[in-house]
Amino acid sequence: MIDVDRVRLMTRMASYEATDGKKNKAIASYFRSDYLALQTIKSILFGTIAYLFVLAIYIVYDLEVFMQDIYHIDLLVFGKDLIIKYLVYIIIYTLVAYAIYARRYSNARKSLRCYYNNLNKLSNYYDVMDEELK
Amino acid sequence: MKNLLVLKETVKIIYSRYQVYIKPISKFILAFVALSILNGQLGYMETLNNVAIVLIVALMASFLPMNFSILAVVMFALSHFYAVGLESAAVGCIIFLMMLILYFRFTPKDTLVIMLLPICFVLKIPFVIPIAVGLLASPLSAFSVICATIGYYLVIHIQQNVTLLSATSETTMIDKFRLVVDGIAKNKAMFVTILAFTMMIIIVYLIRRLSIEHAWTIAIIAGGITGAIVILVADLVLDTKISIAATMIGSFISIGIAIVIKFFAFNVDYSRIEKVQFEDDEYYYYVKAIPKITVSRPQKQVHKINESKRVSKISE
Numbered sequence: 001m002i003d004v005d006r007v008r009l010m011t012r013m014a015s016y017e018a019t020d021g022k023k024n025k026a027i028a029s030y031f032r033s034d035y036l037a038l039q040t041i042k043s044i045l046f047g048t049i050a051y052l053f054v055l056a057i058y059i060v061y062d063l064e065v066f067m068q069d070i071y072h073i074d075l076l077v078f079g080k081d082l083i084i085k086y087l088v089y090i091i092i093y094t095l096v097a098y099a100i101y102a103r104r105y106s107n108a109r110k111s112l113r114c115y116y117n118n119l120n121k122l123s124n125y126y127d128v129m130d131e132e133l134k
Numbered sequence: 135m136k137n138l139l140v141l142k143e144t145v146k147i148i149y150s151r152y153q154v155y156i157k158p159i160s161k162f163i164l165a166f167v168a169l170s171i172l173n174g175q176l177g178y179m180e181t182l183n184n185v186a187i188v189l190i191v192a193l194m195a196s197f198l199p200m201n202f203s204i205l206a207v208v209m210f211a212l213s214h215f216y217a218v219g220l221e222s223a224a225v226g227c228i229i230f231l232m233m234l235i236l237y238f239r240f241t242p243k244d245t246l247v248i249m250l251l252p253i254c255f256v257l258k259i260p261f262v263i264p265i266a267v268g269l270l271a272s273p274l275s276a277f278s279v280i281c282a283t284i285g286y287y288l289v290i291h292i293q294q295n296v297t298l299l300s301a302t303s304e305t306t307m308i309d310k311f312r313l314v315v316d317g318i319a320k321n322k323a324m325f326v327t328i329l330a331f332t333m334m335i336i337i338v339y340l341i342r343r344l345s346i347e348h349a350w351t352i353a354i355i356a357g358g359i360t361g362a363i364v365i366l367v368a369d370l371v372l373d374t375k376i377s378i379a380a381t382m383i384g385s386f387i388s389i390g391i392a393i394v395i396k397f398f399a400f401n402v403d404y405s406r407i408e409k410v411q412f413e414d415d416e417y418y419y420y421v422k423a424i425p426k427i428t429v430s431r432p433q434k435q436v437h438k439i440n441e442s443k444r445v446s447k448i449s450e
Contacts, residue, residue: 007419007421010412010414010419010421011410011419011421014410014411014412014421015410018410042239043239046235046239049235050232050235050236053228053231053232054232056228057225057228057315060308060311061308061311061312061315063308064308097239097240100240100274126414
């Protein structure tokens with residue numbers, strides 16, 4: 001005999017597993033600190049790539065002026081200026097990314113907790129069924 | 135109002151019954167329309183400006199993941215840029231790459247926003263998208279809206295300056311490069327639009343979450359008004375040359391469309407038809423779960439029964 005309530009529960013869980021569950025399980029398989037560290041490193045990497053792109057556009061944009069002045073400008077000051085801008089930008093970018101991923105992690109944990117509760121409920125169903133059979 | 139609710143239920147039933155077909159068909163239509171508009175706006179690469187190719191790519195998009203459509207649009211745009219000139223393609227490539235990094239890092243599920251925004255721009259009703267995003271998604275989706283806006287303005291800028299950009303002798307490579315970069319970095323209208331969209335998303339999102347009556351409707355109207363005001367003020371201050379009349383009409387139409395979206399999305403059970411399969415020790419389960427309908431469709435009621443002639447003849 002098919003237990004309707006149990007099928008209902010299993011259906012909900014299977015549907016969750018097929019959609020958000022997979023992604024959330026991947027997130028929650030990390031410790032919070034590990035997950036956030038990994039995402040922060042990724043953010044810094046991608047943020048740096050984006051900065052280099054902008055820098056490249058900036059230099060090509062003023063290429064003629066840049067090539068004429070390259071012997072006159074103080075390269076040390078120029079480099080220092082670039083590094084300060086990079087640091088300000090990357091710190092803001094990383095902080096935003098950190099906040100987003102911290103929230104994503106806590107949401108994933110919360111929804112998985114609900115899923116595991118359902119898993120316990122399901123296992124209770126089977127326990128009850130075994131006892132009835134005995 | 136009751137008729138509208140019945141209509142809504144009918145739409146829901148049709149959608150849940152034919153979801154298997156409706157999804158790929160709508161993906162196909164979306165990709166086809168987006169690529170056709172792009173070809174109409176740019177269309178400088180003859181090979182790609184061909185209905186057969188657009189059809190093939192749209193067909194592929196119908197069964198591949200949604201993000202394929204975005205990549206297809208980007209590749210089409212870059213190819214047309216390349217046909218205009220190497221400089222346009224180089225700047226376009228860098229800008230698209232940066233946007234893809236931002237998009238895939240933060241909001242990889244907003245394909246619909248990215249695809250629909252340029253289409254709404256062409257239809258002169260771009261306000262629909264930020265209002266809908268504020269209603270249905272999180273403020274994070276502002277990233278996607280910003281990316282799509284930049285992409286649209288880049289395409290328009292290349293289209294407007296195509297004679298200068300494709301000229302072979304008069305302008306140097308660096309000048310062309312500068313012209314393309316200026317189209318993004320010094321485009322006041324684009325920055326004003328981005329500011330307006332971002333403010334709209336935040337305001338709509340904040341208001342619709344308030345626990346007040348008609349929060350969704352107030353949010354929609356407030357969002358439309360915010361957008362119009364930001365654009366009008368910016369036009370006065372910065373002289374952005376955005377058409378005031380078009381903005382006003384566009385914002386009214388957008389508010390109307392947003393109210394229709396609200397009607398279909400608000401208080402709707404988001405769970406749709408679901409097919410899942412699993413097994414336990416005794417059975418394999420192939421379950422098709424269909425969401426319940428909340429408002430019943432009117433049943434045919436019999437008011438009057440005509441006397442049957444045949445019966446009357448027999449009785450005679």
